[in-house]
Amino acid sequence: MKQAYYIVSPGATRAPQFMTTIELNALESFDASNVAYWVLDGDDEDLPNTQHTIRASQNPLIYLRPIVSLVSDKPRNAAPSQSDRTLLKDEFDNEYAKKLLSSFHPINHWIENLPAADGSTDRNIALRVLRFMASRSKEFSPIMTSSDPHGFLYPVLEPLFAIRDIGTIETLQYLKGQRLLQGRFFKQAYFCSSCQSAFLNFEEQCPHCNSGNLKIDELVHHFKCAYTGELSEFQIGNHLSCPKCEQQLRHIGVDYDKPSIIYHCNDCTHVFQDPEVICSCYNCGHTTSPEDQINRTIEHYNVTSLGQNAAVYGMESLFSNILSTDLKLTSEAVFKEYLKLESARISRYKLSTTSLVLVNINELDEIYIKLGDKAKDVFHELSAVFKSILRTSDVITAINETLFLILMTETSANNAERALERLQQGVTELMKSNLDITPAFDTHIEQIAANMDVTALLDTFLHEKSHVDRHST
Amino acid sequence: MLIDTALDFIEQLTFWKVIAYFWPFFFIYIIRYVLADIIILVYHMPKRIRDKALRTRARARLFKEKPLVSVIVPGKNEGRHIPKLAESLQHQTYSNIELVIVDDGSDDDTPNICRKLEKEGKINRFIRNNVRGGKASAANTALRYSKGKYIVHIDADSHLAHDTIETIILPFILDANIGAVGGDVRVANTEASLATSLQAFEYLKSITIGRTVSSNLGILRIIAGAHGAFKRDVLERIYGWDVGPGLDGDITLKIRKLGYRVIHEPEAVCYTNVPINFSKLARQRFRWDRSMVRFRVRKHKDIFLPSKSFIAVNFISSFENIFFNLLLNLKWWIYIIQIIIFSAQWIPVIFFINYLLYTMANLLQFVVGCLVIKDKLTKTELKLIAFIPLMPIYTGLFLRIVRTYAYLMEFIHKVSYHDPWTPWKVSKIAKKEKL
Numbered sequence: 063m064k065q066a067y068y069i070v071s072p073g074a075t076r077a078p079q080f081m082t083t084i085e086l087n088a089l090e091s092f093d094a095s096n097v098a099y100w101v102l103d104g105d106d107e108d109l110p111n112t113q114h115t116i117r118a119s120q121n122p123l124i125y126l127r128p129i130v131s132l133v134s135d136k137p138r139n140a141a142p143s144q145s146d147r148t149l150l151k152d153e154f155d156n157e158y159a160k161k162l163l164s165s166f167h168p169i170n171h172w173i174e175n176l177p178a179a180d181g182s183t184d185r186n187i188a189l190r191v192l193r194f195m196a197s198r199s200k201e202f203s204p205i206m207t208s209s210d211p212h213g214f215l216y217p218v219l220e221p222l223f224a225i226r227d228i229g230t231i232e233t234l235q236y237l238k239g240q241r242l243l244q245g246r247f248f249k250q251a252y253f254c255s256s257c258q259s260a261f262l263n264f265e266e267q268c269p270h271c272n273s274g275n276l277k278i279d280e281l282v283h284h285f286k287c288a289y290t291g292e293l294s295e296f297q298i299g300n301h302l303s304c305p306k307c308e309q310q311l312r313h314i315g316v317d318y319d320k321p322s323i324i325y326h327c328n329d330c331t332h333v334f335q336d337p338e339v340i341c342s343c344y345n346c347g348h349t350t351s352p353e354d355q356i357n358r359t360i361e362h363y364n365v366t367s368l369g370q371n372a373a374v375y376g377m378e379s380l381f382s383n384i385l386s387t388d389l390k391l392t393s394e395a396v397f398k399e400y401l402k403l404e405s406a407r408i409s410r411y412k413l414s415t416t417s418l419v420l421v422n423i424n425e426l427d428e429i430y431i432k433l434g435d436k437a438k439d440v441f442h443e444l445s446a447v448f449k450s451i452l453r454t455s456d457v458i459t460a461i462n463e464t465l466f467l468i469l470m471t472e473t474s475a476n477n478a479e480r481a482l483e484r485l486q487q488g489v490t491e492l493m494k495s496n497l498d499i500t501p502a503f504d505t506h507i508e509q510i511a512a513n514m515d516v517t518a519l520l521d522t523f524l525h526e527k528s529h530v531d532r533h534s535t
Numbered sequence: 536m537l538i539d540t541a542l543d544f545i546e547q548l549t550f551w552k553v554i555a556y557f558w559p560f561f562f563i564y565i566i567r568y569v570l571a572d573i574i575i576l577v578y579h580m581p582k583r584i585r586d587k588a589l590r591t592r593a594r595a596r597l598f599k600e601k602p603l604v605s606v607i608v609p610g611k612n613e614g615r616h617i618p619k620l621a622e623s624l625q626h627q628t629y630s631n632i633e634l635v636i637v638d639d640g641s642d643d644d645t646p647n648i649c650r651k652l653e654k655e656g657k658i659n660r661f662i663r664n665n666v667r668g669g670k671a672s673a674a675n676t677a678l679r680y681s682k683g684k685y686i687v688h689i690d691a692d693s694h695l696a697h698d699t700i701e702t703i704i705l706p707f708i709l710d711a712n713i714g715a716v717g718g719d720v721r722v723a724n725t726e727a728s729l730a731t732s733l734q735a736f737e738y739l740k741s742i743t744i745g746r747t748v749s750s751n752l753g754i755l756r757i758i759a760g761a762h763g764a765f766k767r768d769v770l771e772r773i774y775g776w777d778v779g780p781g782l783d784g785d786i787t788l789k790i791r792k793l794g795y796r797v798i799h800e801p802e803a804v805c806y807t808n809v810p811i812n813f814s815k816l817a818r819q820r821f822r823w824d825r826s827m828v829r830f831r832v833r834k835h836k837d838i839f840l841p842s843k844s845f846i847a848v849n850f851i852s853s854f855e856n857i858f859f860n861l862l863l864n865l866k867w868w869i870y871i872i873q874i875i876i877f878s879a880q881w882i883p884v885i886f887f888i889n890y891l892l893y894t895m896a897n898l899l900q901f902v903v904g905c906l907v908i909k910d911k912l913t914k915t916e917l918k919l920i921a922f923i924p925l926m927p928i929y930t931g932l933f934l935r936i937v938r939t940y941a942y943l944m945e946f947i948h949k950v951s952y953h954d955p956w957t958p959w960k961v962s963k964i965a966k967k968e969k970l
């Protein structure tokens with residue numbers, strides 16, 4: 063029978079009478095298999111640290127468990143809670159504690175189903191985040207905050223990260239890149255290129271003397287007499303009157319308009335329309351033009367079905383992981399370096415041809431979803447198919463779980479075509495006989511030329527693919 | 536055959552018959568153009584020689600004081616011409632120049648080109664108006680954001696001779712009562728086609744000679760938008776340019792009304808590109824001609840009706856313009872009808888003799904023109920002599936037909952309110968206000 067545990071930390075008040083307690087520093091050695099959820103003192107100043115200690119555990123039975131924090135008053139400035147639930151101390155009694163057991167049941171059930179629930183450890187931060195998100199099966203939304211220099215927080219996820227850990231946003235983006243998460247647009251934001259802070263000041267400056275002391279006025283054009291001047295010249299009392307013809311201006315767009323905006327520098331008298339924009343960081347003082355700052359899209363995140371499986375069986379059983387051990391799978395960055403060198407070589411000597419093959423195996427992630435842990439075996443066989451076709455001089459990378467780039471050196475488009483056919487044949491045979499799935503392929507072969515833009519190529523490839531997907535469904 | 540008829544024709548001529556058959560040439564052409572040539576030969580040229588010492592002293596003063604000269608260039612979709620223009624200003628003999636460009640709602644690459652030049656310091660100020668406001672408001676915006684004591688207004692697609700700025704500013708120093716100076720406009724693409732060569736000859740006649748004469752008579756009525764210099768305080772007193780296609784002449788008249796002299800300076804040269812085929816040329820002239828009627832007759836009625844602003848010379852200046860342009864165009868048709876009705880049997884001969892007379896007059900004009908230009912005369916311009924035989928057909932037939940059509944349209948339909956250059960919002964107001 064599962065039960066709630068009250069965690070006693072140095073700053074915490076006494077536990078409610080009916081609760082079993084455990085010392086915070088005894089947590090790691092504790093057998094947490096019958097914990098339903100943790101209860102913390104929400105008034106404790108040290109609460110964030112206590113929560114982090116729990117979430118930083120490598121034992122899934124500890125760090126994945128729900129956390130309930132108890133507070134005396136509802137906090138007035140409603141800082142979003144980093145716990146699964148925040149309750150008033152007065153309303154949390156034995157009765158309530160039992161009710162929570164059932165409401166946390168789905169999470170605990172998910173935890174028990176982990177193949178590794180036998181006490182193995184989760185070191186990888188990305189896997190831990192993924193597992194945490196999968197166990198909650200809900201969308202994780204960011205909030206804008208001034209309390210964190212990054213400007214955005216995913217409150218419930220924060221305790222998973224140490225202060226100096228790799229950022230939450232980066233981890234989530236990595237998981238999305240692996241197609242384990244899917245994002246939904248929240249906001250675009252700029253971040254300091256030197257310290258990642260979101261607190262940036264954008265200032266318009268005089269292009270001559272870099273002063274920020276500017277006067278900005280609108281240009282007004284009176285149609286009837288063709289006079290143009292600044293709005294302030296037209297203002298008489300609370301109406302606008304033309305200095306040239308002394309007529310009163312009535313309706314913008316009818317008898318006058320405002321064709322542009324004029325800046326005056328109060329320091330050097332320069333007149334201009336195109337101010338320099340300078341962006342400086344509140345946190346580290348780094349000053350640069352806005353284009354040089356980092357622009358990111360902040361998103362709400364959901365776990366994909368591929369992510370659900372990876373969360374359960376671990377990311378080591380993903381196909382790209384197996385490929386990278388069975389085969390020498392290079393990282394995308396290294397692959398792009400190879401490609402650059404190769405295209406430079408080709409364009410210099412103009413003697414040989416090298417082909418770049420893009421191949422997307424549509425149903426590959428379904429294997430994983432269908433077979434779970436057993437997918438590993440199929441993946442090993444698949445990687446053998448890849449191996450049989452590639453030569454040692456070929457370079458391969460996985461963009462995600464289904465999309466692969468292969469650089470076939472000294473290979474004409476025709477020969478690449480043939481290799482690709484054999485690959486398709488092998489994969490189809492394997493998947494047909496083992497799983498009764500006929501996979502669909504999207505392929506593209508590109509002759510390497512000078513200054514190839516592989517990112518653009520990928521974009522068009524993915525774009526066309528999504529087009530086909532939409533038409534076929 | 537023609538010769539025989541011609542001899543027969545000449546044989547029966549009497550003095551009165553000569554007048555009757557060729558009155559347009561003797562009474563109008565001779566009076567207007569040949570007399571003009573004489574004015575140049577006996578008045579302008581000797582005066583230039585007499586003033587030589589004065590001019591030298593004025594020039595020394597100009598270079599000592601070095602007042603700032605603002606070159607303003609309003610325009611739409613002219614970005615491609617600007618780099619060359621900016622470059623040419625850097626090679627002027629006069630060096631205290633600022634360049635102010637106003638982009639009147641271009642929808643091409645102009646803003647990018649100009650912003651870049653502004654950053655490089657080749658343009659002093661670039662004002663971009665997202666909404667097109669028309670030529671007058673663009674010029675006024677340029678005026679508003681320029682700082683020079685003198686304003687030189689030029690078209691983006693023109694370029695200046697190396698001493699143009701110095702030469703066009705000089706008259707202001709010579710005579711404080713001068714409010715505006717028109718610069719000479721010549722054709723840059725003379726050798727591009729037959730049409731441009733004929734226009735080059737025409738510009739020589741009507742601008743170089745024509746305006747120099749008007750200027751000497753004190754009745755100059757137009758300062759080309761393509762090339763004109765103004766005193767800043769004068770422009771500010773009249774609050775700059777007014778709406779409408781006739782804005783060049785309009786502003787000249789306003790300056791005269793203030794009591795300032797307006798003169799033409801034939802030695803300040805600006806080269807401009809002209810339409811390279813006859814259909815484009817016809818369209819350009821159609822626009823110019825009908826604007827003449829509109830602003831002359833409708834807007835400055837007060838010049839014909841004596842009033843406070845009435846000054847005799849302004850009346851003559853306007854009258855001269857109306858008379859020669861409007862009535863002479865009418866005269867031409869009267870003449871044709873007269874010949875057809877009364878002298879049908881002599882048509883080929885009369886045509887031929889007229890042709891000879893006009894060709895000879897043109898030759899005289901060419902010689903005088905070359906004298907006025909003097910040291911600024913180029914080889915290309917000298918070669919224009921070959922086109923003299925074609926000029927009677929160009930001015931007598933082509934331009935006249937376009938002009939008649941434009942006047943008719945203007946009088947009947949007031950079409951110029953729909954000038955594509957002026958945005959419809961502005962045209963609508965102009966029409967309502969009977970401008």
Ligand SMILES: [Zn+2]
Nearest residue numbers: 284287304307
């Ligand atoms: Zn006005």
Ligand SMILES: [Zn+2]
Nearest residue numbers: 268271327330
């Ligand atoms: Zn400044």
